[in-house]
Amino acid sequence: MSEFIPFLNLQPAYEATRAAIDAALLRVAGSGWFLLGGELQSFEQAYAQSCGAPFCAGVANGLDALHLGLLALGVGPGDEVIVPSNTYIATWLAVSQCGATPVPVEPDAASFNIDPLRIEAAITPRTRVLLPVHLYGLPAEMDAINALANKHGLKVLDDCAQAHAAVYRGQPVGGLADLSAWSFYPGKNLGAMGDGGAVSTADAALDAQVRVLRNYGSRVKYHNEVKGYNSRLDEIQAAVLSAKLPALQAATAQRRHIASRFLDGLAGLPLVLPQEPPGLESAWHLFVVRHAARDRLQAALQAQGVGSLIHYPVPPHLQPAYAELGYAPGDFPVAEAMHREVLSLPLWPGMSEAQIDRVIQAVKASV
Ligand SMILES: *Cc1c(COP(=O)(O)O)cnc(C)c1O
Numbered sequence: 001m002s003e004f005i006p007f008l009n010l011q012p013a014y015e016a017t018r019a020a021i022d023a024a025l026l027r028v029a030g031s032g033w034f035l036l037g038g039e040l041q042s043f044e045q046a047y048a049q050s051c052g053a054p055f056c057a058g059v060a061n062g063l064d065a066l067h068l069g070l071l072a073l074g075v076g077p078g079d080e081v082i083v084p085s086n087t088y089i090a091t092w093l094a095v096s097q098c099g100a101t102p103v104p105v106e107p108d109a110a111s112f113n114i115d116p117l118r119i120e121a122a123i124t125p126r127t128r129v130l131l132p133v134h135l136y137g138l139p140a141e142m143d144a145i146n147a148l149a150n151k152h153g154l155k156v157l158d159d160c161a162q163a164h165a166a167v168y169r170g171q172p173v174g175g176l177a178d179l180s181a182w183s184f185y186p187g188k189n190l191g192a193m194g195d196g197g198a199v200s201t202a203d204a205a206l207d208a209q210v211r212v213l214r215n216y217g218s219r220v221k222y223h224n225e226v227k228g229y230n231s232r233l234d235e236i237q238a239a240v241l242s243a244k245l246p247a248l249q250a251a252t253a254q255r256r257h258i259a260s261r262f263l264d265g266l267a268g269l270p271l272v273l274p275q276e277p278p279g280l281e282s283a284w285h286l287f288v289v290r291h292a293a294r295d296r297l298q299a300a301l302q303a304q305g306v307g308s309l310i311h312y313p314v315p316p317h318l319q320p321a322y323a324e325l326g327y328a329p330g331d332f333p334v335a336e337a338m339h340r341e342v343l344s345l346p347l348w349p350g351m352s353e354a355q356i357d358r359v360i361q362a363v364k365a366s367v
Contacts, residue, residue, distance in 0.1 A: 005346050005355050007307035008187055012350020017247050024239035034235045036215065043238040046245055051174025053200035055207035058233030059214045062161045062183020065197035066094030068231060069179040072209040073129055073155045075100050080126040084114040085315060086335035087133045091159050092316045095131070103127070104317055106334040110275055112136060112288070116144035129155045134163035134173055137189070137283035138276065142168055142176045157181060164189040165252040167281035174200045184241055189283050190248050192237040251349040255284040258347050258356055262287055265360035269367050286311055290341040291367060298343055300366035306359055309344045
């Protein structure tokens with residue numbers, strides 16, 4: 001049988017940028033400086049520029065980017081934050097870590113993203129922040145979300161963990177909200193060689209607050225303004241990310257090419273394909289199809305040597321971790337149907353045309 005096609009293969013991206021990455025690793029090793037140094041500063045500046053925001057602060061991971069971003073916006077115990085009912089659990093956990101309550105809102109069935117038409121009904125006097133996610137890389141409807149926030153005096157923090165280099169009506173994602181939270185987890189579209197995250201913003205005061213929170217609540221060493229955290233993007237990760245950032249646009253173009261091959265090759269089959277509405281450019285972090293017999297489809301692909309994953313099998317409101325909120329099956333039916341039906345096909349920069357064809361043929365033979 002021919003070679004197995006894994007769901008994700010990070011090796012081709014490393015090979016493509018190997019010289020720059022290896023040089024970055026050795027540069028830091030020889031520098032004798034490992035935290036809060038020049039590598040972090042230059043990555044922060046380059047990344048801010050790439051996402052169209054004046055400021056960017058590196059932090060330890062994507063969850064911390066969300067958590068510290070919410071704290072900088074003043075979210076605390078008793079507050080409510082509106083989150084999508086279908087997202088990775090980190091979006092919700094960041095709210096809980098502030099002592100606030102995540103209030104789920106159902107997605108739009110076509111885009112998988114939070115449905116702006118359903119947000120207003122979830123706003124209460126305790127609501128402080130709207131927290132949309134650009135799920136699978138497709139930008140959320142930010143104009144409608146920002147308009148609702150303005151109308152109700154709320155802040156917007158967007159979870160950009162899956163949306164590096166995504167474009168919303170001509171503007172890069174990352175400069176569209178009060179604060180934007182990023183993850184550089186290795187499998188993300190811009191991935192470190194370990195954990196990493198960042199918060200981008202156009203607001204100098206919010207940027208300063210995130211910087212204080214990430215470093216023990218201190219602006220001046222050994223002077224602590226608030227009870228902060230240890231959440232720093234280390235010099236090795238910052239240097240690796242700086243080495244990889246120049247390749248992000250080309251890697252995104254490859255993702256977009258693979259996605260368009262899938263959309264063409266799988267058109268007309270009895271399964272629901274992802275959509276890219278006019279004006280939105282997905283970063284295609286994931287290519288997610290929907291099928292009523294999802295588990296059978298996944299098994300059939302596996303039997304033909306094609307890996308796949310489920311993002312995600314259980315929605316946050318039905319996780320044991322959120323039993324305290326008292327939700328039951330049926331409370332968020334749009335999200336629950338998605339979790340039953342979604343399947344993510346292999347998609348990574350460096351995938352060959354032959355591998356793309358094999359994925360298409362395997363899906364055709366399986367539905
Ligand atoms: C990956 C991810 C996060 C968390 O990022 P980490 O760096 O793993 O902490 C948050 N939200 C979404 C949507 C993600 O995909």
